[in-house]
Amino acid sequence: MLEKLRESLERRIAYRQWWNAYRQRTVPGGAAWTRASASCLLWTLVVLVVTGVFLMSSYSPSMTDSWASVHYIEQSWAGSLLRGIHYFAAQFLIVLFFLHMMRVLIVGGYRAPRELIWITGLLLVPLVLAWAITGNPLSGSQKGMSQIEVEGHIIASTPLLGRTIQTILIGGDRVGNLTLTHLYTLHVFILPLLVGVLLFLHISQIYRHGLLGPENSDESEAVPYWPDQTVRNMIVLAVVMIGIALAARWLKAPRDVPASPELPGMPRPEWYFLSLFELRRYFSGEWEFIATLVIPLLILGLLLVMPLLDRWLTHRISVFLRSGIVVVGLVAWGGLTAMPIWRDRHDEQYQQTHRKLEVLGERAWVLADRYGVPPEGAAALLARDPKTQGPVLFKLYCGSCHPHAEPDGTGIMPTEPTAPNLYGIGTPDWIAGFLDPERITGPHYFGNTAKADGEMVGTVQEWFENAESDDDRARIRKQLQEIALLLAHEANKAPQTVDDKLLARAKQAMVDEFACTDCHRFGEEGELGSAPDLTGYASRSWLIEMIRNPNAERFYPDDANDRMPAFAPHEFGSAQNQLTRRQIELIVDWLRQEWYEPAPESAESQ
Amino acid sequence: MRPVRCGPLGLGRVCGYTGSVAEGGDPAAMASLPRCPTRRLTLPWCRVWVVAMNRRTMLKWASSLLALFSGILVAVPGCSFVLAVLRRRGGQDALVQRVLRLEDLPPGEPVEVPIVGRKRDAWTVYDQQTIGRVWLVRRSKADVPPEKSKVDAYSAICPHLACIVGLDQEDRRFRCPCHEAAFDLSGRRVPASELGHPNPSPRDLDPLKCAVVHDADEDAWWVEVTYQRFRAGARRRIPESV
Numbered sequence: 001m002l003e004k005l006r007e008s009l010e011r012r013i014a015y016r017q018w019w020n021a022y023r024q025r026t027v028p029g030g031a032a033w034t035r036a037s038a039s040c041l042l043w044t045l046v047v048l049v050v051t052g053v054f055l056m057s058s059y060s061p062s063m064t065d066s067w068a069s070v071h072y073i074e075q076s077w078a079g080s081l082l083r084g085i086h087y088f089a090a091q092f093l094i095v096l097f098f099l100h101m102m103r104v105l106i107v108g109g110y111r112a113p114r115e116l117i118w119i120t121g122l123l124l125v126p127l128v129l130a131w132a133i134t135g136n137p138l139s140g141s142q143k144g145m146s147q148i149e150v151e152g153h154i155i156a157s158t159p160l161l162g163r164t165i166q167t168i169l170i171g172g173d174r175v176g177n178l179t180l181t182h183l184y185t186l187h188v189f190i191l192p193l194l195v196g197v198l199l200f201l202h203i204s205q206i207y208r209h210g211l212l213g214p215e216n217s218d219e220s221e222a223v224p225y226w227p228d229q230t231v232r233n234m235i236v237l238a239v240v241m242i243g244i245a246l247a248a249r250w251l252k253a254p255r256d257v258p259a260s261p262e263l264p265g266m267p268r269p270e271w272y273f274l275s276l277f278e279l280r281r282y283f284s285g286e287w288e289f290i291a292t293l294v295i296p297l298l299i300l301g302l303l304l305v306m307p308l309l310d311r312w313l314t315h316r317i318s319v320f321l322r323s324g325i326v327v328v329g330l331v332a333w334g335g336l337t338a339m340p341i342w343r344d345r346h347d348e349q350y351q352q353t354h355r356k357l358e359v360l361g362e363r364a365w366v367l368a369d370r371y372g373v374p375p376e377g378a379a380a381l382l383a384r385d386p387k388t389q390g391p392v393l394f395k396l397y398c399g400s401c402h403p404h405a406e407p408d409g410t411g412i413m414p415t416e417p418t419a420p421n422l423y424g425i426g427t428p429d430w431i432a433g434f435l436d437p438e439r440i441t442g443p444h445y446f447g448n449t450a451k452a453d454g455e456m457v458g459t460v461q462e463w464f465e466n467a468e469s470d471d472d473r474a475r476i477r478k479q480l481q482e483i484a485l486l487l488a489h490e491a492n493k494a495p496q497t498v499d500d501k502l503l504a505r506a507k508q509a510m511v512d513e514f515a516c517t518d519c520h521r522f523g524e525e526g527e528l529g530s531a532p533d534l535t536g537y538a539s540r541s542w543l544i545e546m547i548r549n550p551n552a553e554r555f556y557p558d559d560a561n562d563r564m565p566a567f568a569p570h571e572f573g574s575a576q577n578q579l580t581r582r583q584i585e586l587i588v589d590w591l592r593q594e595w596y597e598p599a600p601e602s603a604e605s606q
Numbered sequence: 607m608r609p610v611r612c613g614p615l616g617l618g619r620v621c622g623y624t625g626s627v628a629e630g631g632d633p634a635a636m637a638s639l640p641r642c643p644t645r646r647l648t649l650p651w652c653r654v655w656v657v658a659m660n661r662r663t664m665l666k667w668a669s670s671l672l673a674l675f676s677g678i679l680v681a682v683p684g685c686s687f688v689l690a691v692l693r694r695r696g697g698q699d700a701l702v703q704r705v706l707r708l709e710d711l712p713p714g715e716p717v718e719v720p721i722v723g724r725k726r727d728a729w730t731v732y733d734q735q736t737i738g739r740v741w742l743v744r745r746s747k748a749d750v751p752p753e754k755s756k757v758d759a760y761s762a763i764c765p766h767l768a769c770i771v772g773l774d775q776e777d778r779r780f781r782c783p784c785h786e787a788a789f790d791l792s793g794r795r796v797p798a799s800e801l802g803h804p805n806p807s808p809r810d811l812d813p814l815k816c817a818v819v820h821d822a823d824e825d826a827w828w829v830e831v832t833y834q835r836f837r838a839g840a841r842r843r844i845p846e847s848v
Contacts, residue, residue, distance in 0.1 A: 149768065150769065150784060153838050156838070157838075164692060167692055168688060168692065171691050174727070176728055261737070265784075266783055267769065267784055281786075281806075284798075285806070349774065349783070576821075576824060
């Protein structure tokens with residue numbers, strides 16, 4: 001039955017000729033491990049195409065979606081492994097490619113009648129590299145987008161057609177949506193098509209001319225390719241695949257920070273282009289294209305004419321030349337690659353930015369895990385994150401007066417602090433500092449302000465000076481501690497243990513014993529106008545209003561304001577405001593330490 | 607014998623001549639376009655078109671031409687579509703923007719500010735997007751009255767390959783993280799002799815028009831920058847849209 005089916009299939013599509021062509025191949029000189037480089041390269045390429053097709057099914061090339069879809073792939077079931085295999089197979093492919101080329105060069109595999117095998121193989125070099133480069137920016141990461149931006153300008157600085165090619169490649173004069181769609185088209189269709197055509201020529205030539213045997217090898221030493229050589233190929237392939245899978249599982253494909261115009265760019269090319277990056281250093285100005293275009297083309301040209309050159313050379317000189325190319329090539333490539341790595345490692349500024357981008361990348365990932373990516377795109381994840389934006393905005397707008405220094409002294413510290421330290425604002429301890437005669441006059445509170453000898457400071461000091469005994473002072477302290485808890489409750493920062501009885505007691509003390517409401521308003525007690533409102537003190541809305549306009553009646557009207565500017569006294573949306581609603585909210589949420597942090601156990605399991 | 611006749615592509619009858627050539631004759635001679643032997647017509651266009659071919663040769667020609675026609679019908683819009691980005695020019699040439707209050711700019715200390723504006727990225731329009739970065743340097747001392755204050759502005763876009771230059775606090779100069787172009791605090795290229803390697807930038811940092819203006823509404827002094835962008839990699843300053 002099965003045999004019949006096979007027969008009828010054979011009559012219709014004649015499949016056996018293909019299988020026979022493979023089965024009848026022989027390996028002159030016997031099977032060899034080094035010959036596995038070709039097959040391994042081919043199958044790695046197939047793995048890339050297959051994983052690539054799977055990735056395509058969930059990828060979306062646009063400035064808003066690319067990073068988001070990569071994040072989606074990564075957190076889908078098996079997605080991380082799939083993308084990892086795709087990423088590391090590409091790295092392995094490039095290594096294997098050059099190993100294969102070196103082997104063919106050393107054994108002289110380019111000689112007649114195999115010139116076309118050599119030439120098609122060499123033409124694959126720029127195509128495969130272009131294939132790899134067009135893939136990197138597709139992740140929509142800051143690194144990838146900066147890379148293609150610089151690469152675009154490098155292309156543009158090439159004489160003649162440079163600018164035209166750059167404009168077509170990146171789709172205009174700035175990197176953007178069209179850059180991604182163009183690179184995507186190249187990466188998933190045009191380059192694979194070209195590589196496929198060249199590969200077909202390459203392989204059909206190999207079948208036509210057979211494998212090259214070792215010099216002066218004997219016909220009788222030939223062994224069948226299948227299975228003698230095939231089994232070696234498959235063992236090598238399996239080892240490579242294990243390496244790729246392990247790298248994909250444990251090293252993981254990079255999860256870089258999403259591209260954003262707010263972030264610093266630190267473009268470095270991928271490792272396989274570092275040598276050209278280094279070479280550019282030795283040519284300045286208009287001559288840089290010599291490093292990026294002329295030298296690579298000359299090397300490619302030299303290799304292309306090897307079949308011709310070889311005819312004129314004696315055997316000895318040919319061997320010398322071939323091994324010379326391999327050795328000099330390896331040394332030059334290694335040296336040029338190592339130098340920028342070494343320099344960057346000793347460049348503190350580079351390392352700092354690098355670390356910063358790494359931290360931001362992790363943060364963006366955490367936020368996307370928690371909230372998903374908003375329709376404005378992945379860049380909005382960090383732009384809306386108080387933990388990321390808070391310190392930046394604070395430093396720019398608040399940090400020349402207010403410190404934000406943690407107890408251990410780290411944080412933001414102005415050169416001349418003239419306002420209270422806002423670290424932990426609204427917490428019981430922070431409020432308690434205002435009610436402590438020593439701390440209120442210290443540098444973290446009113447010490448450096450015009451309020452250092454104001455009424456508040458005087459009042460607090462009086463409470464303690466008027467106390468009759470140590471017991472009295474201890475009682476006052478305990479009551480003030482409770483008032484601090486009450487105010488922290490207003491800020492929504494009180495611990496869970498605070499109960500209604502304590503709050504009522506503290507409020508009683510505020511109104512009667514300490515007479516806070518003589519100056520401050522608190523709920524229905526007291527009036528506005530002479531001191532900041534304690535209703536909802538240091539809560540989110542209180543802080544937002546305070547930053548908008550500290551001169552408002554609720555805070556420091558008339559001349560009571562020491563020196564704090566009004567950052568948004570006009571309606572939100574007005575161009576006259578210094579800060580937008582979003583910016584103020586980011587500062588406030590950061591001050592109140594209200595941002596998302598993943599639970600520690602989930603961080604460990606990752 | 608093969609019949610031949612005179613006419614465009616052997617179709618029509620231009621001069622009315624019909625004749626025949628030997629079958630199995632020289633194929634090269636058949637393929638070339640022989641002139642009509644009557645030479646009755648002397649119109650220039652006619653001389654070109656006078657051919658002798660048989661029906662089948664004509665059909666081969668016609669098939670090829672029709673295929674070419676269909677190909678062109680796809681290739682022309684296809685290529686135009688790809689090349690369209692070359693024609694697209696857009697955006698403003700310059701953008702005037704208040705970037706910082708004068709009081710927030712310490713004398714002698716460079717400060718980087720973003721230029722925020724509307725940006726169109728193919729089909730997406732961003733209303734508020736950082737479209738550029740500018741380094742400000744306040745040249746006058748703090749006690750100089752605002753109206754006489756002098757502030758210099760330089761585009762932070764490196765003239766080499768358009769990375770964003772940063773401030774190297776240690777050496778007190780602007781430095782590009784990409785290929786180590788360096789500029790002094792007046793935007794001039796640091797010579798290779800001081801740098802220890804060639805300075806890859808083809809020109810100095812791009813200076814921008816910068817003024818200190820008064821806002822009567824809130825009685826504040828602002829630094830106002832006229833933001834422009836210039837082509838990277840060129841020795842001269844060639845303006846681009848911002």
